Amino acid sequence: MQQDNRKYLLGNEAIAYGLLEAGVSVVSGYPGTPSSEIIPFIARHVERYDKPPHVEWSVNEKVALEVAAGASYCNVRAAAVMKHVGLNVAADPLMTLAYTGVKGGLVLVVADDPGCYSSQNEQDSRRYAHFAKIPCLDPSTPQEAYDFTKYAFKLSERFEIPVMLRPTTRVSHARASVTLSGHYSDQRLAHFEKRPERWVMVPTHARQRHVELNKIQPLLRSELASLSKLELKESELGVVTSGVAAKYVEEAVMQLQLGPSMLRIAAYPVNDDAIAALVNNSSQILVVEELEPVIEERVNALAGTVEVFGKLTGHVPREGELTVDVVLKSLGQVIGRFVTTDVPADLIAVEHTLPSRPPVLCAGCPHRATFYALKKVFKQSAIYVGDIGCYTLGVSQGTIDTTLCMGASISMGSGFDAAYSGDKEIVSVIGDSTFVHTGIPGLINAVYNGAKMTLVIVDNNTTAMTGHQPHPCTGVTATGTCNVPTPMEDLIKAVGVQGLYVVDPYNLSETEEAFIKAKNGDGVQVVIARRPCIISAKKAGALSKTNKRVTSTCQNYFASCKLCGTLFCPSISYSDTCALISEDCVGCGVCEQICEFDAIKTA
């Protein structure tokens, strides 16, 4: 082993190395935890190349996959990167891309999030791979994520099919020693061969391509068989596992000193022969996989009279992420041994007394001011249709009533308005990046179909929640190049909205005034509440110039007021007698503007 090529890498960085070493020419994606680090890592490394790969933040995942598909049709290697729910947006191109197939290797990196650490659901992307009939690789460590990335290109080119690489949070956000080959393949020259029967999916061509897609399925299955690891032992018990869960199983089996036969699945479609061999060798099989019972269903189909335990029998939890302790319990249930790790009761009692630290908007976050003004003008009775971003945290201020998926705020707002026949105040709240992602069609739709609503674009000039990625309205690209920023106001005006106001949310009276005008206006009214994300402002050094000291002279008799508490600002706390401003206050001055007793002063 060459010491030099061992690095301590985040799973996502290992994937990025895999893409670069494979000679990828085009990488596209949209930010989403836990996939967001891949594209910035590549962007930081492109300067090392004479001819760097094209790397971009696309406006959304559908666009990202289509960008990658176009490149791949030209025989160059391409990758599209997204989180699991992003694949819903990209599902349209994916389903037919499987029919046309690809030319240059196309790797679709989709990061799943068992336990919903930062997602609105815990859907299983392996189902999509099955649905689209494309192969899926399921790494269990950062090392495998790197190895599989490179293999995915070869597989993709050999069968001319897109390949899904599906890490989960504990692979993408694990950091581990990874051995890199250090060998970088050259990028290919683009060459598109015009073959309408292959690339133009009119029905006659699609029917034929569907036949081809089905034809390669058994070939894929046998090609991928080598990725599964079967270890048969003289044991009644067999365990089938995959992904990071395989590592938990290894540890749990060691702790219990068990010696079951083991089958580790690392690719889909699964290896039926290996499952059959395990079935023949065992009288009981436990299937341990995260998220959906994808493998378990296949094992059930092949198990005959052998007992199969897993999610479908309640032996493995179907929701949330797995851990070694969860697996210990599952194994214990199957072997009839009571296995539990005792957390002392006294400790559990203390845990209940600990203060929680729920996610909150940062001190000085402009969204907080926007929400305060919004609530003041539109009151409790309005319906606040929310979207995906930091501003979802506005739920604590009572100004987010729904969160479904990217871009849904505006289109759902139309639905709320239609349901109430225009008799209800409807306020949709969307961030700038989300607006560009999938908000624009909803806005066009609302104006075109005569909705009555107020749209608030909370514009902090970045994609804040996923780590401050740029987007078209910022004009900055993934590699830091400055292009023409998408003109948000022009775009909105062009759609035909009846009122458009741009305000600085730190100025509460100006913001409230705009909301009042919007409330009294006709049709679709848009308020852009614009101020850079406070974290960006701090990083840019913009804050040190304007930072003001905020002091509270809040007195005893104001103790029951706590109006500033409705801001849910982490810098404001209360003693028994008064409001306290902590050191992390950035001096936005919003609390000063709302205090009815003039007890908070910025200087």
Added chain:
Amino acid sequence: MEREAKFDCIIVGVGGQGSIFAAGVLGETALREGYEVISAETHGMAQRGGTVEVHVRIGSSYGPLIPLRSADALVGMEPAECLRFARYLSPKGTAIVNTRVVPAAARDYPAVEGLVQALTATCGRVIAYDATRLALEAGHPQTLNVVMLGTLAHLLPLSTLEDVIAEYVPKKALEANVRAFKLGQKVVRA
């Protein structure tokens, strides 16, 4: 040249306290000294102010998450956060806890003495001290994580942690960090 020793460590704190950096240099040192190493970073939706939890497994070929009641050490940059993850500590393990509170808006904060007592009842050894004070003494509050690594160092199967830290901290903060590491070490030597 894979090394044999195993050491499971959890580093926790509040966002902005440097838990991820501390875990990063710990892992990097282990890698350079020839160990297999894997770690898991967990942080919620908020950019700052939330709980940050990092598991670091030195000499492990298993998954990145440490099972309950089995960690060799727990480093808590904040007392309540330390208690929140005390369930992962082995009954024989060592807790190193900063006694300086980071207030949480949501609820009353329990007495720190009680938290340290509860910790003492669940593990082999507790090293509790005001690490924030030592960080300030070293020259910068941001060196808190390095103070705590200094205290952790005597338990580790590693000899070059201080050098790796020196390599990774910003040049202008080097001296403060060197002081911070030594002050952290002194906590257990004294």
